[in-house]
Amino acid sequence: MESSSAATVSAGPGPGPAPVELLRRLRARGAADPVTHVERVPARAGVPAPWPSWAPTELRAAFARRGVVAPWQHQAEAATLAYEGQHVVVATGTASGKSLAYQLPALATLLADPRATALYLAPTKALAADQLRAVAALELEGVRPACYDGDTPRTEREWIRRHSRFVLTNPDMLHHGILPGHAQWSGFLRRLAYVVIDECHTYRGVFGSHVAHVLRRLRRQCARFGATPVFVLASATSGDPATAAGRLTGLPVTAVTEDASPRGGVTFALWEPPLLPPDSSSSSPVPPQATGDGSSPPAPSQATGDHDELRQVRRSALRETADLLADTVAEGVRTLAFVRSRKGAEVVAANARRALDDAVPGLGDRVAAYRGGYLREERRELERALLHGDLLGLASTNALELGVDLVGLDAVLICGYPGTRASLWQQAGRAGRSGQEALAVLVARDDPLDTYLVHHPEAIFGAPVEATVLDPANPYVLAPQLACAAVEAPLTPADLALFGEGAKEAVDELVAAGALRQRPTGWYWRHRERPEVDLRGEGGAPVAVVESSTGRLLGTVDGGSSHFLLHSGAVYLHQGVSYVVDQLDLADGCALVHAEEPDWSTHARDVTDLSVVSVRSYVDAGPVGMFLGEVDVTSQVVSYQRRRIATGEVIDTRPLDLPTRELRTVAVWFTLSPQSLALAGVQPADVPGALHAAEHAAIGLLPLMATCDRWDIGGLSTALHPDTEAPTVFVYDGHPGGAGFAERAYGTAAAWLRATRDAIAECGCETGCPSCVQSPKCGNGNNPLSKPDAIRVLDVVLSNLPA
Ligand SMILES: [Zn+2]
Numbered sequence: 059m060e061s062s063s064a065a066t067v068s069a070g071p072g073p074g075p076a077p078v079e080l081l082r083r084l085r086a087r088g089a090a091d092p093v094t095h096v097e098r099v100p101a102r103a104g105v106p107a108p109w110p111s112w113a114p115t116e117l118r119a120a121f122a123r124r125g126v127v128a129p130w131q132h133q134a135e136a137a138t139l140a141y142e143g144q145h146v147v148v149a150t151g152t153a154s155g156k157s158l159a160y161q162l163p164a165l166a167t168l169l170a171d172p173r174a175t176a177l178y179l180a181p182t183k184a185l186a187a188d189q190l191r192a193v194a195a196l197e198l199e200g201v202r203p204a205c206y207d208g209d210t211p212r213t214e215r216e217w218i219r220r221h222s223r224f225v226l227t228n229p230d231m232l233h234h235g236i237l238p239g240h241a242q243w244s245g246f247l248r249r250l251a252y253v254v255i256d257e258c259h260t261y262r263g264v265f266g267s268h269v270a271h272v273l274r275r276l277r278r279q280c281a282r283f284g285a286t287p288v289f290v291l292a293s294a295t296s297g298d299p300a301t302a303a304g305r306l307t308g309l310p311v312t313a314v315t316e317d318a319s320p321r322g323g324v325t326f327a328l329w330e331p332p333l334l335p336p337d338s339s340s341s342s343p344v345p346p347q348a349t350g351d352g353s354s355p356p357a358p359s360q361a362t363g364d365h366d367e368l369r370q371v372r373r374s375a376l377r378e379t380a381d382l383l384a385d386t387v388a389e390g391v392r393t394l395a396f397v398r399s400r401k402g403a404e405v406v407a408a409n410a411r412r413a414l415d416d417a418v419p420g421l422g423d424r425v426a427a428y429r430g431g432y433l434r435e436e437r438r439e440l441e442r443a444l445l446h447g448d449l450l451g452l453a454s455t456n457a458l459e460l461g462v463d464l465v466g467l468d469a470v471l472i473c474g475y476p477g478t479r480a481s482l483w484q485q486a487g488r489a490g491r492s493g494q495e496a497l498a499v500l501v502a503r504d505d506p507l508d509t510y511l512v513h514h515p516e517a518i519f520g521a522p523v524e525a526t527v528l529d530p531a532n533p534y535v536l537a538p539q540l541a542c543a544a545v546e547a548p549l550t551p552a553d554l555a556l557f558g559e560g561a562k563e564a565v566d567e568l569v570a571a572g573a574l575r576q577r578p579t580g581w582y583w584r585h586r587e588r589p590e591v592d593l594r595g596e597g598g599a600p601v602a603v604v605e606s607s608t609g610r611l612l613g614t615v616d617g618g619s620s621h622f623l624l625h626s627g628a629v630y631l632h633q634g635v636s637y638v639v640d641q642l643d644l645a646d647g648c649a650l651v652h653a654e655e656p657d658w659s660t661h662a663r664d665v666t667d668l669s670v671v672s673v674r675s676y677v678d679a680g681p682v683g684m685f686l687g688e689v690d691v692t693s694q695v696v697s698y699q700r701r702r703i704a705t706g707e708v709i710d711t712r713p714l715d716l717p718t719r720e721l722r723t724v725a726v727w728f729t730l731s732p733q734s735l736a737l738a739g740v741q742p743a744d745v746p747g748a749l750h751a752a753e754h755a756a757i758g759l760l761p762l763m764a765t766c767d768r769w770d771i772g773g774l775s776t777a778l779h780p781d782t783e784a785p786t787v788f789v790y791d792g793h794p795g796g797a798g799f800a801e802r803a804y805g806t807a808a809a810w811l812r813a814t815r816d817a818i819a820e821c822g823c824e825t826g827c828p829s830c831v832q833s834p835k836c837g838n839g840n841n842p843l844s845k846p847d848a849i850r851v852l853d854v855v856l857s858n859l860p861a
C-alpha cells in the first residue's frame with residue numbers, strides 16, 4: 059500500500075549535469091566501456107479514469123477530501139471487476155495507488171449494505187496500521203475500521219468482533235485467532251463481502267503455501283455460514299500474477315497489470331565492472347564422485363564477497379559503486395547508492411570519501427553511510443541533509459526501501475541486482491524529481507544472474523520475468539493445515555477438493571497416525587489440544603541466539619539454517635549489528651555469540667548426497683530426460699571460509715564438526731546419455747566438470763524464473779547417479795517438502811536452461827568465473843568445472859527438449 063506522505067520531500071535545485079551528459083562522463087573514465095545497455099524510461103503521464111458509476115457520491119467526496127480527485131485507469135478497472143464480483147489481483151508498480159483498487163469496491167459495498175463486512179490482510183502489523191489510518195481518515199459512517207492483531211487489547215476484541223465492519227489483520231492472526239474462534243466471528247464471517255490481500259507477492263515459498271491453506275480454511279468457514287466473499291489482491295509487479303493469486307486463494311483470479319499512474323523519466327544504465335588481469339593463484343583439484351551445492355539460507359554476511367579462489371575475477375561491484383559515487387558527488391549530483399549489506403554500504407561510503415578527499419580535501423564529508431542501527435531521528439537527519447544538499451552522497455542498505463519516502467534524487471546507483479524486478483524498480487524509483495530527468499545505474503556483481511541481466515536488458519525492461527511461486531500441495535504444509543481445519547470443523551469429502559492435490563493422501567496419513575478419526579459425518583480431530591502450526595516455521599526446533607556476556611536473547615534461527623548461519627566462528631548479523639558465534643550448542647538449541655564487527659564475512663560449505671524417492675512427472679526427450687520428483691538430500695556443513703568484505707579475498711578455510719541433516723524435498727533433474735555427450739565432444743574425463751558447471755549456472759539463473767534466490771535452492775551433479783544410471787544434474791528446493799521453486803524450474807525448463815546456456819556462452823572469461831559457472835557456495839571449492847563443456851551439455855539438452 060502507499061499513500062502520499064507528509065514525509066515525502068522533494069530535493070531542491072541541483073547544479074549537476076543532465077543524466078545523459080553525466081553518464082557520458084562516468085563511462086569515459088576507464089579504458090573499456092563498462093556500460094552494456096542504456097534504457098531511456100520515458101516520463102509517463104497518468105491516465106485518469108472517471109469514477110465508476112457505481113461508486114457512491116459520499117465515497118467520492120471522502121476520497122476527494124483526501125486529495126484523490128479521480129482514479130487512475132488501472133484502479134478503476136480493478137475496482138469495477140471486484141465490484142461486479144470477480145476475484146481480481148492488481149499487480150502494478152510502487153506508488154501506483156493499489157489501495158484505491160480495493161478500498162473503492164469494499165467501501166462502496168459497505169456503504170450500500172449496512173450489514174456487509176470486509177477483511178483486510180497484510181503481511182505485517184505495521185502495514186495494517188498504515189492502512190487503518192488511511193481508511194479511518196475517510197471518516198465513513200458506520201464502517202468502524204479496526205486492527206485486530208496480537209497487540210489488540212483483550213478488552214477491545216469483543217467490540218471489534220461485534221461492531222467493526224472493516225477488520226485489518228495478518229495471516230498469523232487469522233490462523234491462530236480468528237479461524238479457531240470462528241464461533242465468535244460467525245456474525246462477521248456470515249456477512250463477509252470482501253477479503254483484501256495486500257502485498258500478496260510476499261506470500262511465497264513455504265510461508266506462502268501455509269497462507270494458501272489458511273485462506274482455504276477461511277473460505278470453508280465462510281461457506282458454512284453461507285458467505286462467498288470476493289477476493290481482491292494487490293501485488294508488486296510480477297510475472298503471471300493471475301496464476302500466483304489463483305494458487306494462493308484457490309480461486310480463478312483476473313489480473314490487472316497495466317499501470318496508469320504517472321512517473322518521471324529515467325536514463326537507466328546497465329554497468330558491468332571490467333575483468334581484472336588473470337591471477338596466478340590456483341586450487342588443488344580433488345575430483346569428487348558427485349559435486350553438491352547445498353542450499354543454504356540467505357545470510358547478509360554472504361551478500362558481499364562473491365569471489366572465490368579464482369583464476370579470473372571482475373572488479374568488485376562494491377569498488378565500482380564507490381568510484382561511481384565519488385564521481386557523481388564530485389559532479390555535484392545528489393546520489394543514493396543501494397548496497398545489499400550494511401558492511402558493504404560502509405565500505406562503499408568509506409572508499410568514496412577517501413577518493414573525494416584525495417581530490418579535494420574535505421569533500422569526503424559530503425558522503426555518508428546510512429545504517430540500520432541508527433535511531434529514527436538520526437536517520438531523518440541524514441535524509442534531510444541529503445535532500446537539502448549538505449550531503450551529496452549516501453550509501454544505504456535497502457532500509458530506505460521500506461522507510462521514509464526519500465525521493466527526488468538526481469542519481470541512484472544499485473550495487474548488485476536486488477533480487478527482483480520489483481525491488482529494482484523500487485530502488486530506481488528514488489531517482490527523478492518532478493519534471494526532471496534522473497540517472498539510474500545497475501552495477502553488476504560477479505554473479506551469473508547479474509551478468510545475464512546486464513547482457514539481456516529485455517529481462518529487465520521487457521515483460522516481467524519472475525513469478526511468485528508457492529506449492530500448496532507440499533505435504534509438510536498440507537497435513538498440519540488439514541489438522542487445523544479438522545479442529546475448526548470435521549473434514550468432509552467435499553473439503554478435500556477445496557484443499558486440492560494431495561489432500562486425500564494427507565488425510566489418510568493423519569488417520570493412520572491417529573490424529574484424525576473417520577466417522578460417517580467426516581474426519582474428526584482426535585486430540586484435546588489443537589495442533590501447533592507455525593506459518594513461518596520451516597520444521598525443526600529453532601535455535602536461540604544468545605549474547606554470552608548478558609544472557610540476552612537476540613532472536614531465533616530456523617533449525618535448518620542454524621548449521622549455515624550459527625556455526626562456531628560465523629559472523630552473524632542481527633538487525634544491522636554484527637556478532638561472532640562462540641559456540642553452537644545443538645543439544646541445547648542455542649548459539650552463544652558476542653558483538654564484534656570483523657572485516658571479513660563467513661561462508662559455510664556443505665557436502666551433499668541425494669537419492670530419488672519418486673518421480674512426479676517427466677519428459678522423455680530421446681537421449682535427454684527431464685524429471686520432477688521427490689528426493690532425499692543428506693547434507694553436512696563441513697567447513698567455512700573467511701573472506702575480506704572489501705575485496706572478497708579468501709583469508710582461510712576452517713573445518714567444522716557438525717552432524718549430517720536429512721531433507722525430503724522436491725527436485726528437478728535432467729539426464730543425458732553418455733553417447734550424446736560423446737557426440738557433442740565432451741570427453742568422458744570432462745563430464746563431471748561439464749555437469750558441475752552447468753549445475754552452478756542453472757542454480758544462479760533460476761531466480762530469473764521464480765522469486766527465490768540461489769540460497770533457497772541446492773544442486774548436485776554427477777557423471778553417474780545410482781538412481782538414474784546416467785549423467786545427471788539435480789536442482790532441489792532447500793525447504794522440507796519443497797517450496798515450488800523446482801516445480802517452476804521444471805515448468806519453464808527450456809527457457810530456464812536457454813538463459814543458463816546464454817549466460818555461460820556470453821561471459822567474456824575463458825575458463826569460468828563467478829559471473830558464469832563458479833558458485834559462491836560450492837561444496838567442492840568450484841572444482842572440477844569446465845565452462846566450454848557446460849555449454850555443450852546444455853546444447854544437447856536444449857536441442858532435444860521440446861520448447
Ligand atoms: Zn565467466
Ligand SMILES: [Zn+2]
Pocket residue numbers: 349350351750754833835836837838839840841
Ligand atoms: Zn559446486
